[in-house]
Amino acid sequence: MIQTIRGTRDILPEEIALWHRIEAVASEGFRRYGFREIRTPIIEKTELFSRGVGESSDIVNKEMYTFTDRAREDRAGESITLRPECTASVVRSYIQHRMYADHSPGELTKLYYIGPMFRRERPQAGRYRQFFQVGAEVLGDSDDPAIEAEVIEMLDWFLGELKITDTTLLINSVGDATTRGDYLVGLREAIEPDLESYCEDCHHRYATNALRVFDCKNEACRALISRLPTITESLDEASREHFAQFRAHLDARGIGYTVRPEMVRGLDYYTRTAFEIVANSGLGAQNTIVGGGRYDGLSETLGGPPTKGFGFAFGLDRLVMALPESEAASRRAAAAPEIFIVSLGDEARAHAALVARELRRAGIAVLLDFSERKMKKALALADKLHARHALIIGENETASRRYGLKNLAEGTQESLAIDEIIAKFA
């Protein structure tokens, strides 16, 4: 049996209704907040991610699906990669299409996307190799922290609309590139004297990304970590002020948050504001549902003009898991047929097809039964498919052009002509 590749999966019809629900809420939110959709390719030149996301990140180091495109044998193959995230692609598109060219000062380009991303990592709960993300980016020459608060306000509305309420907003400022660099040097100097006392993982982190030691769960390390300087107290004046304003904007909106000075993000491009929204229950070890932050300078890294950027992405796979069951059940019911047509005999069946066409043209969801089965079995099938009504068409009905419309939940039935049925569903 041929089955799905590791880390990929089929999203079956029973689950699709939930995805549609989330997508509908998202696009409505984006509409209200002035975001327009963009669709970028799922493959890009590898260079886009190695430059944009960063050579030192784990994504680029070991988690990308990279291939060589051998379209022409007389040329060296080009390295292409299945996109591991979409921010770099959106910024690439922003530059490529010169979206900034007609901007007036302070004008913003607000874009959102939805689609599959790929990461070559070992799958676990809520983490797949092909995963789906919805994300948005605000690009322009303004880094006003009010922009950040507004985006989070939108996410807040969004999660509320989906009845996902048991969440926590975590925020931090990682400073600009210079302060972050200086801080990293200082952090390593602070760790070094006690390096022997840290665990093996932390030795690795010390060598690659010292900020990560803050995530260590090892008891012995925790005590040492609590004495290390945090990036918050090392921020330059401008970043400190930016962060204070950001918090003030959240406060003004009544949005609660927790400052996590040790929270760092895995991508190299983040500057200043970083945030996550985590689910407090129900998702196991992979409980981050939204992650985002500011990335001033990414455009320049990709060869574009000086640009400020702020954005986020959330994982649809996890969001679907976090949806409450009540939400799930009502969505599934909405996908059921409105009318299941039960026809008895060849003549009636032929006529039923014409009736079905009329009803469908009138906008009604109709299911035809093509098999010859007894009415008893046909009604049982209608019931199993959660049809709300059965329309019974036999010899008598075919002759009289009046059909038996049965409400399957109530058990009531009435004899109606086709126009009357259509009027009933209008």
Add this chain to the structure above:
RNA sequence: GCGGGUAUAGCUCAGCUGGUUAGAGCGCCAGAUUGUGGCUCUGGAGGCCGUGGGUUCGAAACCCACUACCCGCCCCA
């Protein structure tokens, strides 16, 4: 890349320390007389017990290898 767990019917799972015809619930099919579903009752179909090897008189069970899936670590969009 590392660690742990699991693999038996379409699905969810039992199967005690090896013992001969491998079970349950749900689902599926048929019936409880004529053109009226759900509930109930009766009957039925359906399984190289993940794959390969080994131990044994005998293996779904024990051992080894492989594969797949799940959970976690690393890392995290």
